[in-house]
Amino acid sequence: MTMYDIIEKKKNKNTLTKEEISLFVNGYVNNEIPDYQVASLLMAIVLNGMNDEEVTNLTLAMANSGDKMEYNFKAVDKHSTGGVGDKTTLIVAPIVASLGCKVAKMSGKGLGFTGGTIDKLESIPGFRVQLSEDEFIHQINEINIALISQTKNIAPADKKIYALRDVTATVDSIPLIASSIMSKKIASGASNLVLDVKVGTGAFMKNVEDAKELATTMVNIGKNANINTLAILSNMNQPLGNNIGNILEVKEAIEVLEGNGPTDLKELSIELASYMVSLFKNISYDLAKNQVVEALENKQALNKFYQLVSSQGGNLEKITFNPKYEYKIYSKKEGYLTKMNTEEIGKIASLLGAGRMTKDDIIDYEAGIILNKKINDYVKENDLLATLYTNKEVDLTDNYLHAIEINNKSTENKLILGVIK
Numbered sequence: 468m469t470m471y472d473i474i475e476k477k478k479n480k481n482t483l484t485k486e487e488i489s490l491f492v493n494g495y496v497n498n499e500i501p502d503y504q505v506a507s508l509l510m511a512i513v514l515n516g517m518n519d520e521e522v523t524n525l526t527l528a529m530a531n532s533g534d535k536m537e538y539n540f541k542a543v544d545k546h547s548t549g550g551v552g553d554k555t556t557l558i559v560a561p562i563v564a565s566l567g568c569k570v571a572k573m574s575g576k577g578l579g580f581t582g583g584t585i586d587k588l589e590s591i592p593g594f595r596v597q598l599s600e601d602e603f604i605h606q607i608n609e610i611n612i613a614l615i616s617q618t619k620n621i622a623p624a625d626k627k628i629y630a631l632r633d634v635t636a637t638v639d640s641i642p643l644i645a646s647s648i649m650s651k652k653i654a655s656g657a658s659n660l661v662l663d664v665k666v667g668t669g670a671f672m673k674n675v676e677d678a679k680e681l682a683t684t685m686v687n688i689g690k691n692a693n694i695n696t697l698a699i700l701s702n703m704n705q706p707l708g709n710n711i712g713n714i715l716e717v718k719e720a721i722e723v724l725e726g727n728g729p730t731d732l733k734e735l736s737i738e739l740a741s742y743m744v745s746l747f748k749n750i751s752y753d754l755a756k757n758q759v760v761e762a763l764e765n766k767q768a769l770n771k772f773y774q775l776v777s778s779q780g781g782n783l784e785k786i787t788f789n790p791k792y793e794y795k796i797y798s799k800k801e802g803y804l805t806k807m808n809t810e811e812i813g814k815i816a817s818l819l820g821a822g823r824m825t826k827d828d829i830i831d832y833e834a835g836i837i838l839n840k841k842i843n844d845y846v847k848e849n850d851l852l853a854t855l856y857t858n859k860e861v862d863l864t865d866n867y868l869h870a871i872e873i874n875n876k877s878t879e880n881k882l883i884l885g886v887i888k
């Protein structure tokens with residue numbers, strides 16, 4: 468069997484065997500198969516799909532392509548498929564750790580229009596996202612939680628394949644997205660996993676049907692790999708919470724941990740944390756939710772966050788926020804805010820300096836957006852819609868006005884769109 472035969476087989480809509488999938492994944496990582504052949508196979512997968520067994524075999528081959536984390540304890544993890552304003556990790560990880568669950572989390576940096584947890588943590592002066600493996604494990608044993616940036620060589624096959632997908636229009640394929648995400652989770656040693664699959668204008672999945680299929684595929688892969696896995700489908704037709712940008716998002720996460728903050732962010736955080744506790748402790752969702760709400764009310768989650776920050780060298784008191792430029796955006800129309808092009812708003816935040824357009828861009832932690840009006844808010848002429856903060860001289864007011872729609876009727880806007888077990 469050669470790579471040519473494998474491409475031919477998938478082109479003709481046939482099922483690839485475990486050996487064929489391993490041959491392509493290992494051959495690519497070892498530089499024995501050229502980019503053009505892998506790109507051709509990826510396109511055949513995009514067009515003709517993969518069945519559950521093929522997706523699981525692809526995931527395992529990628530998970531086994533590099534280092535694998537192993538712990539002498541069970542941990543619980545969460546993963547979001549990527550969104551704008553999503554700072555839930557900063558909230559749910561301390562909540563569940565304060566309830567006795569172990570969180571050993573390796574997160575990524577943001578790229579494109581979505582933010583990354585590591586950038587948000589690095590906006591806290593002194594916060595060390597690079598702990599040694601010993602420090603990482605020791606901290607989890609001591610305080611139940613550590614959040615670090617991925618240092619080990621986790622799923623190198625995914626890294627190489629993802630880079631190729633990015634330039635060959637082969638990103639938007641459910642089997643390829645599901646195997647990419649789950650290979651990293653398997654290699655990171657997760658034993659309980661809650662997935663937050665985003666749906667809408669700021670997500671890979673633009674409609675609920677596709678999101679359900681992606682969620683079901685990932686839950687099946689998780690189960691096949693002996694990970695307790697569950698997925699929530701959540702709305703990304705608008706940014707989550709009111710703040711976008713690294714320092715602004717840290718501040719908003721603290722507001723929620725203090726018992727305040729925007730309703731959507733609070734509701735999704737409680738939902739994710741409740742499922743994480745329920746999986747980790749093997750208790751009902753209702754019982755877990757009572758514990759989560761109490762951990763927020765009695766501030767034990769907030770204190771766990773403070774403990775996490777100080778254990779990793781961060782100093783919240785040293786955060787300063789004095790961006791040079793502030794652009795206030797006022798409405799030119801009256802009516803209900805009915806649409807937010809969330810991907811576009813994420814790109815505006817990146818252009819202000821909050822994110823990276825290429826992987827070597829330097830982030831401005833102060834840059835970002837505060838949203839004053841969100842979907843279904845009634846807006847009058849000259850009402851403040853949003854404020855843009857930046858240290859660059861870039862006026863993106865018109866871009867923001869183009870990214871939203873104001874109409875005379877409100878629209879449906881549910882936050883949680885389903886749970887896949």
Ligand code: URA
Nearest residue numbers: 548643644645647648
């Ligand atoms: N996130 C990933 O890690 N991989 C994908 O393919 C898409 C989103």
